[in-house]
Amino acid sequence: MSNLTATAVANANLAFVKYWGKRDDALRLPTNNSISMTLSAAQTRTKLIFESALDADHVYLAPENRLASPGFTARVSAHLDRFRDLAGIRRYAEIRTMNTFPAGVGIASSASGFAALTLAASAALNLHLSERQLTVLARLGSGSACRSIPSGWVEWVAGEDSESSFAYSFAGPDHWPIRVLSVIVAQEEKQISSTDGHALTRRSPFFSARLETLPARLEAVRRAILERDFVTFGQEIEQEALSLHMVAMTSPLETGGAWQSGAYYWTPATLELLLAVQQWRRDGVPVYFTLDAGPTVHLVCPESAVGDVRSAVAGLQARQPGRAWQVLENQPAPGASLVASPA
Ligand code: PMV
Numbered sequence: 001m002s003n004l005t006a007t008a009v010a011n012a013n014l015a016f017v018k019y020w021g022k023r024d025d026a027l028r029l030p031t032n033n034s035i036s037m038t039l040s041a042a043q044t045r046t047k048l049i050f051e052s053a054l055d056a057d058h059v060y061l062a063p064e065n066r067l068a069s070p071g072f073t074a075r076v077s078a079h080l081d082r083f084r085d086l087a088g089i090r091r092y093a094e095i096r097t098m099n100t101f102p103a104g105v106g107i108a109s110s111a112s113g114f115a116a117l118t119l120a121a122s123a124a125l126n127l128h129l130s131e132r133q134l135t136v137l138a139r140l141g142s143g144s145a146c147r148s149i150p151s152g153w154v155e156w157v158a159g160e161d162s163e164s165s166f167a168y169s170f171a172g173p174d175h176w177p178i179r180v181l182s183v184i185v186a187q188e189e190k191q192i193s194s195t196d197g198h199a200l201t202r203r204s205p206f207f208s209a210r211l212e213t214l215p216a217r218l219e220a221v222r223r224a225i226l227e228r229d230f231v232t233f234g235q236e237i238e239q240e241a242l243s244l245h246m247v248a249m250t251s252p253l254e255t256g257g258a259w260q261s262g263a264y265y266w267t268p269a270t271l272e273l274l275l276a277v278q279q280w281r282r283d284g285v286p287v288y289f290t291l292d293a294g295p296t297v298h299l300v301c302p303e304s305a306v307g308d309v310r311s312a313v314a315g316l317q318a319r320q321p322g323r324a325w326q327v328l329e330n331q332p333a334p335g336a337s338l339v340a341s342p343a
Helices: 070-087 109-124 131-141 143-148 194-203 207-226 230-249 268-282 303-318
Strands: 004-017 022-024 034-051 058-061 092-099 153-156 167-171 178-184 253-255 258-260 288-291 297-302 326-330 337-339
Touching: 004 109, 004 143, 004 207, 004 230, 004 288, 034 109, 034 143, 034 178, 034 207, 034 326, 058 070, 070 109, 070 131, 092 109, 109 131, 109 143, 109 337, 131 143, 131 167, 143 153, 167 207, 178 303, 194 207, 194 230, 194 253, 207 230, 230 288, 230 297, 268 288, 268 297, 268 303, 297 303, 303 326
Parallel strands: 058 092
Antiparallel strands: 004 034, 004 337, 034 092, 034 153, 153 167, 178 297, 178 326, 253 258, 288 297
């Protein structure tokens, strides 16, 4: 039983119909189906070795090779236990993981991270799991991670139980040349994690109204993607992102010993961009936005409009000196894969 090692890469994904709220916390079963695109510019690479000499799991964050926090390590260990149980082994692992993008700013690093870990662990232990089984396992690590296993345009079926809550690709990365310019307006980690955000949703009086709109929205977004109908797609996804944030902002909580009216993930720059997008469309630029649980604004446009959107963003950024925005340009990407020669 030597050489239990594998390296995997997985990309983050951006949901157009969002997962916000769970039916079952432990199993990470969502309240609704969601639809996403795998993001080419936001990747996690994870190398994993199960070694008999280790007395605990060790997680190192490359490139600095810093030891991960105890909390993160515990979450990784709990995930690896699922694979150890399946393989019937008790060895601990050394994990080295690296992101090509900042964490905690509205690009789901937990999605790419747990997808890469899932594939690497399954390969290192020779488990021969199907793509569907991998998505189920990735979901148990972090809900949206299940959508980072398949390729391109992906739907996560909410399901009734663990086995029926899985993700599948309904169109490949080459299906539609959409671009997503992710404008990272703040690098600080967000104050309210998405795990906490999910748990707060039922406090919002608008959560049930949101859920009522979702079946129709899901159909509309899937159809718009399949028919490459950019206007319907854009209008639906912009409304959808706001629906999530309206629920978040009206889910009261306690922070620092004080009552807070809701979870605010925006910064002033976020709102400035959302308003600018409305103007850019009036100026004839085909662009819509979506947001995850963070201040990053994801600008969605056809490939042909990337130049116009980039200069519009640069113009807005230049209005206030000293702004250090970072723009990641994404296209639909392939799903998680193994890297032949370990890094
Ligand atoms: O998988 P989590 O717990 O990080 O939740 C992700 C939540 C959103 O990114 C806001 C929406 C989504 O569907 O990805």
